[in-house]
Amino acid sequence: MANITKSLLNQQLDALLTDEHDLIANLANASALLKQSVPDLNWAGFYLYHPDEDELLLGPFQGNVACVHIKPGRGVCGTALTSQQVQVVPNVHAFVDHIACDSASNAELVIPLTKDGIQIGVMDLDSPTLNRFSSDDVTELTAFAQVLLRHLDITA
Ligand code: SME
Numbered sequence: 001m002a003n004i005t006k007s008l009l010n011q012q013l014d015a016l017l018t019d020e021h022d023l024i025a026n027l028a029n030a031s032a033l034l035k036q037s038v039p040d041l042n043w044a045g046f047y048l049y050h051p052d053e054d055e056l057l058l059g060p061f062q063g064n065v066a067c068v069h070i071k072p073g074r075g076v077c078g079t080a081l082t083s084q085q086v087q088v089v090p091n092v093h094a095f096v097d098h099i100a101c102d103s104a105s106n107a108e109l110v111i112p113l114t115k116d117g118i119q120i121g122v123m124d125l126d127s128p129t130l131n132r133f134s135s136d137d138v139t140e141l142t143a144f145a146q147v148l149l150r151h152l153d154i155t156a
Pocket of ligand 1: 067
């Protein structure tokens, strides 16, 4: 992603979420902003962690229909949740246990969303292009997730 979008994207998110407090509305707008602003994505959205069921459940997204339930530790999303580490996958076909929701996906970036020790879920971006996500992209999109988290009113 070019530097020109760097601060602009996160400024846009900040402006979009200012004074808005509904979780679903904010994630819906964040997914739309990602899909319309980040080049070369076929899917962008969120899985939300539900502690009672101990699973990730499909949240707001832009893209093709997707898997609804993902267990912690499974797939790229479940791995990001369990490890609490950003997962950058240059080639999803080489990722053991990748969950194929959209056959167009070839690369994936998943960022865990945790605030004040509470696991909210993960942000998931899929691209049809192998090696799509550079370290600059990871830095930028991790910052995007931080802006998002700042705006989410989450209480235990
Ligand atoms: N590929 C993900 C599943 C979600 S979709 O990409 C939208 C995974 O392996 O966890």
